[in-house]
Amino acid sequence: MNRFDSGGRLGRRASFVLLAGANVLMMATASAPSPIYPLYRERWGFSVTMLTVIFAVYVAGLLGALLTVGSLSDHLGRRPVLVAALLLAATSTAIFWTAGGVGSLLTARVVQGLATGAATGALAAGLVEFAPEERPHLGTTLAAVGTGIGMAVGAGAIGLLVEVTRYPDAYVFPFLTLAFVSLAVAVLAIPEPHPRRAGALASLRPRVRVPREARPEFLASVPAIVAGWALAGLFLALTPSLVTTALHVGFGAAGGLSIAVLFVGNSAGGLWSVRHAPRVATSLGAGALALGSAGLAAALALTSATAFVIGSVVAGLGAGLAFNGTLRTISAATSAKARAGVFSAAYVVSYSALSVPSLAAGLLARWWGLETTAYLYIAFVAVLAVLAVVHAGRQSTRRRSADGRPANSAAGSRQHARTPC
Template sequence: MNSVDSGGRLGRRASFVLLVCANVLMMATASAPSPIYPLYRERWGFSVTLLTVVFAVYVAGLLGALLTVGSLSDYLGRRPVLVVALLLAAASTAIFWAADGVGMLMIARVVQGLAAGTATAALAAGLVEFAPEGRPHLGVTSAAVGTGVGMAVGAGVVGLLVQVTRHPDAYVFPLLTLAFVSLAVLVLAIPEPHTRRAGGLASLRPRVRVPREARPEFLASVPALVAGWSMAGLFLALTPSLVGTVLHVTFGAAGGLSIALLFLGNSAGGVWAVRHAPRTVTSLGAVCLVLGCAALAVALVLTSVIAFVIGSVVAGLGAGLAFNGTLRAISAATRAEARAEVFSAVYVVSYTALSIPALAAGLLARWWGLEATAYLYIAFVAALSVIAALHAARSRARRRADDGRARSFPTGSRHRVRTPC
């Protein structure tokens, strides 16, 4: 049962805006280190393989938090969980600020992942609960689009700083630390929309389960989920190095700006998808991912920056469309009381896809080189995208056939079968 704690001093609209800002900042911080990775490699002399490990431990921390404390705000309330998550985020940026080697980078990324995993469910729930009355969908849309916008802003802004200074971390991370502490203080002033209840300790037991009725749609959605999130992993972990060493771009901001293009395309796809049928959206997303992969491969063959920019935008658009379409299709196949459980399983698959292929690419790059590994990675995403597109096309054809049969024999029409009295 939901309620609003009258002790909060901020109104509904101000609380909603504050949580939108917290979501965008959390995601911006997740992508902020990516453009700095090439500088870290030069500074401390570690390999591309170790770089992907630094990236992957973030997802390990995030999944650990998501599987344990992800639903804790349903028991303790949104406000305390969000305050703890924001202070954890402040701790992670402070560790980045003080980092003097790859070991501290890993610690910072783990703490950052814990912060993001702790905040994910509480932010999403809070955005729905504080959304303008009569427009609950605005909360879901803000959570989804805010993720892409935050990732784009973090990578883009830090990418530009890389162009003007060799130590962007000395400027970025102190400001982020201050921002997170300030947000934690402000969150204390929002109303508490959720009543505390017992069972918080039991909720910490890790559990991932998909109910029987949702399994066919869930399993059918896995190729599209893995393809879209694997593409994001490629950009966050390896693109800054790829742009410099394979495309020979000397502009320091290029790596961060390419990540920003991917996530801006992702956000645009999420916004457009709201008004269209899930299967249509998934089909178009899978096709865009295939086209984006083709453009990225051409860019590497021809060392074409223009083709790489086009591929980044189209692949980002495809990832955003595919994720939105699959999430809505899975939601429609799931009972309301099991929806949070199924969404947790969706995010476990998604974040695993974000990290494991990127980590594997880092290991392969050690023997095959970065360019050959990038071709294999792109082919992997393209193959999954083709599978997703074929399944979505079959599903649409089956749905049209079912609709055609339903129109031929409408309920209550003169064609119904008469039974003897």
């Protein structure tokens, strides 16, 4: 029985691929400015603190959209919300294209944040609803993995472009503007997976809505989410400058490639997580995140670019494992009518962790220096990751006890891990 409307011309599989591509492009655009920041600083002479402010206003716009229109697609449908968000993203890249100073960068990042926030819940919910029936978990997997892939592609590609031209923005932002407009037109052709229902205006009131039945799982996921996304904030806001000043790497593309390495590991962790039960993936991921953070600190102490790359891969792998595990856990505890709102709430936590610590780091770097601030930041991430491991272990023990199974029931874990996704 087809549960989608017949308004679109694309089939379920094609619609799923289209939304997965839109998710990747949105995330690639979010990381695209990071490798260009050092060039912007040279052109217009702003400080490291202003750099983190430019990064933070993106997240402010994103959180504003999540808190207001994050669950709007649960009422209006996925298609109209996505079309509007994609056109707003095209507006942001057009502003980047014509930027003439810090004011333009701030405006572009706010608009970009609004677009990403408006699209996030609808994209995640749409991927779940268009997922192949034989692999129902593929939607949540690609929602999480697509974030890492997009961030890696955006930062890596622009990092390489920085190496060959002093004006990479003159090439990348026209392309992205055209791509977003084209995607908006294509989304008009997908079926509508979610029927309209009343309450659209009421849903615009700023609030985070997590249904009572999903709250225990949601709150249990917070330490792992914050640890992984806080580390991503360090890389996106400050790592291009950190690689140059603390590791003394003169290769122009190094900043963007360092971000790409983290998010490649993140994507690999997200894909690997489908082989494990959600709680196991979260626990393994948080442990790897703590280990990778220790490796990053050691790399700074030893001034070793090689150790920094290894630490980035391990930390990224852990963040991807943990985030996918938490999304699967939250999705399983949520009904379809509240799914976009709950995903939006999860991303409110995620993006708050992405921005607030990095903004604080930018302010502290004025007094303590970038390298000392980085040590403190990495220690903060490591402590949260360890707490997530401990909490996940306790939750697993309680669940096994409640189910009446021994704590070392390996057979049950293997059966769950092999469930097709």
